[in-house]
Every structure is written in structure tokens, then in C-alpha cells.
Amino acid sequence: MAIYKRVLLKLSGEILGGGKGHGIDPNSILRIVKEISEVKNSGVDVAIVVGGGNIFRGLSGTELGFDRVAGDYMGMLATVINALSLQVVLEGIGVHTRVLSAIIVEQVCEPFIRRRAIRHLEKGRVIVLAGGTGNPYFTTDTAAALRAVEIGADVILKGTKVDGVYSADPVVQPDAQRFDFITYEDVLTKNLKVMDATAIAMARENNIPIMIFDITKPGNLMHVIDGENIGTQVSEKNEV
Numbered sequence: 001m002a003i004y005k006r007v008l009l010k011l012s013g014e015i016l017g018g019g020k021g022h023g024i025d026p027n028s029i030l031r032i033v034k035e036i037s038e039v040k041n042s043g044v045d046v047a048i049v050v051g052g053g054n055i056f057r058g059l060s061g062t063e064l065g066f067d068r069v070a071g072d073y074m075g076m077l078a079t080v081i082n083a084l085s086l087q088v089v090l091e092g093i094g095v096h097t098r099v100l101s102a103i104i105v106e107q108v109c110e111p112f113i114r115r116r117a118i119r120h121l122e123k124g125r126v127i128v129l130a131g132g133t134g135n136p137y138f139t140t141d142t143a144a145a146l147r148a149v150e151i152g153a154d155v156i157l158k159g160t161k162v163d164g165v166y167s168a169d170p171v172v173q174p175d176a177q178r179f180d181f182i183t184y185e186d187v188l189t190k191n192l193k194v195m196d197a198t199a200i201a202m203a204r205e206n207n208i209p210i211m212i213f214d215i216t217k218p219g220n221l222m223h224v225i226d227g228e229n230i231g232t233q234v235s236e237k238n239e240v
Helices: 026-041 058-063 068-092 114-122 140-151 184-189 197-205 220-225
Strands: 006-011 045-050 097-101 126-130 155-160 210-214 232-234
Touching (some): 026 220, 045 114, 045 140, 097 114, 210 220
16 A cells, blocks of 8 residues: 655666666666556656656766756756656556656647646646756756655655665675665765765755665565565655
């Protein structure tokens, strides 16, 4: 049984890229969308913030000599492509979906307006929030924390390729400790690569817990929604 009423799901672009990590993998996006539909059908309001790293990552542009601001805007446009792909597949299986973007692309999606986003949720629609925060130098992790606050989400669910937060990179250090729970403060002071510091600080300030879990494993999204301990909770105190 779902323990949340409204969730903000953060997906990296690489998740949509499947095994290759780039482009859009049809099998990966369909599996994730079916799980999102299951969550929606359980009575939970679902908002999604998607990254764009499978298409273009702003920071990578600087290595090619791009201006950082221009690179970040290119990354924002990449998130719009991913958001539209999620919308198409979601609606293909019967889930009413709206894409709202922090950058104006009126021909393909709505501008992000907080009250409009909340109204879509109240009408039973999934919303996909694209364009990051609409500003360069801010990550889609920060956008996820910001949007979670704005729409009144109960939790930020960060779907990744790992099963939680570790004391070190488990690939490099096989004996690294995996946490079931960790505080915002410990994430920041230990410089753990969970989400960027701005996102963690915003979640802490607004007391929104973050659940880090492996979304590549089928069924895990619904398991998290049901409160099963399959990832790492980041919050002020253990709430699960």
C-alpha cells in the first residue's frame, strides 16, 4: 500500500538510454513508464523531473570549447526531448500526461507555472517537468528539489543505477558501506555524491526526504512507493 500521496521522481537521462547510457532506448523507457503507470493507478500523484545527459550534458560542452551558459541551455533543451518521449510513451499506454518546461517551447509543451502544475496533478495527470530550473549553472537535481517544494511533494525519489548511498564508490572500493539511512548533514559533510549540495540543502530546509534507489531493477519503483527498504533514505531522521 502506497505510503505517499504525491511524489517527485527524478530520472537521469542515462536511465532512458538503457545499457548504452545515451540516446533513448525503447525497452528501457517502456519498462519505466509502465511502472510509473502502476504508481499512478495506486492513487499517487506523480511528477517527474528528467535530466538530459543521454543527449547532451552542459558541462561536457565546455570541454569542446563551448561557453558554459550556452552548453547549459543546450542541456535544458535535451531534457525537453526526454520529457516529450516520456509523454508520448505514457499516453500510448493510456496515462494522461502534460509536459511543462522552465524554458519556453510553446509549440511542444506548456510553460511551467506552479498553480497549473498542481492543477494537472489534481486532475489525475502525470506531469513531466523539463528545462531544469530554466537557469544555467543549476543541475536537474536542484530542479527536482525546487519542483518538489513547489508542488508539495511528500518525497523525492531519485531513480539511479545503484541500490543506494555508499561511503565510497563500491566499484572502486568493494568494502564500501551501504547506508539504509543517512542525514542531509552527513551527505554534505562527507561530500557523498548523492545529489548536488544545493539540492540537498533545499530538501533539508523544506524537510523533504529523498529516497535513492535502483530503478533499473523491475518493480523497484512500486516497492519504494509501498515503503519497502530497498534503497537509502536521506532525511533529518529515519521516517520509514
